[in-house]
Amino acid sequence: MNSELLLQGIASGLLIGGVYALVAIGLTLVYGVLNIINFAHGALLVVGMYASYFLFTYFGIDPYLSVFVVIPLLFIIGALSQKIVINPLMNAPAHICVFVTIGLGYFLENFLAFAWSPEYRNIEVSYARSILSLGEVTIPVTRLVTFALAVFLTLALYLFLKKTDIGKAIRACAQEKDAAVLMGIDTKKIFAITFGIGAACAGAAGAFILPFFYLGPYVGHTFLLTAFIVVVFGSMGNFWGAFLAGLIIGLGESIGEIFLPSAMKEVVSLSIFIIVLFFRPAGLMGQPR
């Protein structure tokens, strides 16, 4: 066993796991409150990437700073999408909402492709090649920053939901919608805000991964399936569960890749997923059997 491979595998696994967690956080919030599986989440991530790309290309704004624009922009897009497209169907069967979010995703992706062509884009920040060397392990600075921001975003969202009135209202709607209505909470407004926050998280994730990932209208699909697995694995609606699950999935893939061909790297991570769900069907943070 080559020590460089093993140590690099652990480091890379944690870093990519942070990316998965970042992408999954908004998804788990939307599911936890609205009970909707948002298939447009990947497309919203890409919208965030494009916004960050144009801010960098035309105004020289660093992607990590562009979130101050991307987050409000995606919040508005998300809230309006929920209000106009999803809200009328909130009482429809669940699969109808799924189809609507799929349609929303297709619309966003193909709008981007139509407006700016499907050509791939890439940015080059000044620190793109900066690395941190820890013995045999090299850690790109961009990925380390993204990991740190994933932790920060998870914490920020947790505190928002715990400490603010809107956060409490969101949690109330997640726990029991009818009771929340009886308590005087405007659930329609809360649903729009929640979807907006979920979209903002997706957009922020897009901005954070732009320094080291390529951009194209359909790149959201690359992360979407893994994000769903992370959400389920971490217990739907639980941020810390999503964060932990992201790390485990990332580590599983990276370490799996050391011993197995790349095509089979998911065998390790998904085996862990299945085993954990067998004993804890509600996910990592759910109740055991």
Place this chain on the structure above:
Amino acid sequence: METKKTIGRRSFLEMLGVGLGASVFGIPRSGTAQKKEMLLGSILPMTGGDPEPGYHVFNGRTLAVEKINAEGGIKSMGGAKIKFINTDHQGKPEVALAEAERLATQGVKIITCPFMSGIALVLGQFCEKNRILLVLTNCVGYELTQQGWKYITRHHFNNKINLQDLFSSLDDVQKKTGDSIKTIGFLYENSIWGNTAAKFSKEESNKRGWKIVADLSYPMGLTDATMLVTKLKVANPDVLMSCSYVADNILTMKTMAEKRYYVKSIISVGSGMMSPSFVTQLGKAAEYWVGSAPRATHPKLPGISQVNEAYQKRFGHGMPDLAMLGYHGVMCLRVALEMAGTDDPDKVRQAYSKMYVPPGQQENHNHYPWKFDETGQNPEAHCMVSQIVDGKLTTVWPLDYAEKDFVYPIPPWEKRL
């Protein structure tokens, strides 16, 4: 009482006249239908995992169709104009198949493209069964013309020729520099395209006695290339053979730059190298990559500059190499249609077998002729080996067409970034 109807002599003569007139002037005979418009099918990746190449091929093909129609269509078919029914396979074989079925119900007898060899394999089976001619305009998977199918043609090189050319270029550069290659690594996507590239790379490496120290396949759509690059770093081959679609190529290259992964040369099989975004978006990280592609801007290719000008005027930017494949695919098909005088797949396929178009004639702007063997492959098609130097694709092989010397071994990262 029954009344027998009889036909008088006058009526008989009238009917005979009408019948003769109709048979001469009005009723189309099989094989000589005078069509105003000829429908062809196109199945390309326009959305999904790797749409950028599909977009460029589509544009190249569009330019060709517009030119053909402006020049009077297919003359042997009464000036029939070509009209493509465009479909999108999204990078999914099941969608490609559904689109092919839809095209078949619309009477399409010839389908072009579809860019991805794995998808072409599925389409080829369908087309063979339904007697539809599959014209590969940008699909290099070698196995595609080895299935014993009748209804398939390919005007450009396949993977086997591609790899032979790439390895030959390495032979020449070793002789020139005296820096010999002893070990090689492979990094490839794991569909038919990548697997055949690896297969022929192994054959070529074994012929030369090069030790294969890394053999890494992966599924298309990487989220992270770190472990792949780390494995390559540990294996430390002299040369790396890479076979990846554009998106994965971009991610891999970025990761190699991040990790300062050094190798004396990276030879890349098509796709990623042929996409303009690979060169423009990666900047210095892409310097010195070597790839095999047709060249849409090579000064020695007969007549290519006019095509480039027309492309620039039509689409607002220079012609990418992928677009050139799409353009030539349709122009070669035109020759076959003119020879056949029909879009009947058997006759068009026969026309391909009899075709010989030297470079510089009938819109063949390649450095090889158009001719086809019994498998549907053009055995004379070769690629140009090009290297990215100062942000531009520059031909380095074959030596008659070299614009610059092959840079080998490439400089270390410290001198490049």
